[in-house]
Amino acid sequence: MxxxxxxxxxxxxxxxxxxxxxxxxxxxxxxxxxxxxxxxxxxxxxxxxxxxxxxxxxxxxxxxxxxxxxxxxxKAKDQPPAQSHSNQRPRHNRTNDFRPKESFEQKMNRFLKDSEDRLSSLKRNTESKRGGRGARRG
The missing domain is CATH 2.40.50.140 (Nucleic acid-binding proteins)
Known part of the structure; x- marks a missing residue:
């Protein structure tokens, strides 16, 4: 053999x-x-x-x-059909199931808003660690 x-x-x-x-x-x-x-x-x-x-x-x-x-x-083990990956939906469809179709402009606006929120939160947290708003050390 x-x-x-x-x-x-x-x-x-x-x-x-x-x-x-x-x-x-x-x-x-x-x-x-x-x-x-x-x-x-x-x-x-x-x-x-x-x-x-x-x-x-x-x-x-x-x-x-x-x-x-x-x-x-x-890979030598016989996997039962219940664990087979062939009956699962493709990954690329998972995110579209939770949101309605968005245009490019809507996606961009949502991205910009999220980005500004994160940036302002980051600035707020780092400024408090430096001792106040814009304070400089002498």
Whole structure:
């Protein structure tokens, strides 16, 4: 069985580094699971998820010309359809759902008003820390 991109294989963790884990595949070749491909959530310490000798299911992400094999544990897991991202609406429509369509002039006026409010608030806060309005030190 040759190692092809997209195939799922059983492997054994042979080494762990701060950036990932080396996994020995059935044909005796070794691939790397990058730390970002270990779990669906953020992985700060890979040792909390894997140990040398663990049997893991991996998916082949890429095979380089020089023989390096990129693997993923998180993509090898079958995700239930409820967690699939395909049924979610595209991101770019989310902001338009909360506001009616605005013209460019309306958006610009709203931006300028918000900007002036923030600037006046910033000036008010920094002036109070200097000891009053426009007071200069002698």
């Amino acid at each position: 040759s190692i092809e991109v997209g195939s799922k294989l059983q492997g054994k963790v042979t080494g762990i580094t701060h950036f990932g884990a080396f996994v020995e595949l059935p044909e005796g070749t070794t691939g790397l699971v990058h730390i970002s491909e270990v779990a669906d959530n953020y992985v700060k310490d890979i040792n909390e998820h894997l140990k040398v000798g663990d049997q893991v299911l991996v998916k082949v992400l890429n095979v380089e010309k020089d023989g390096k094999i990129g693997l993923s544990i998180r």
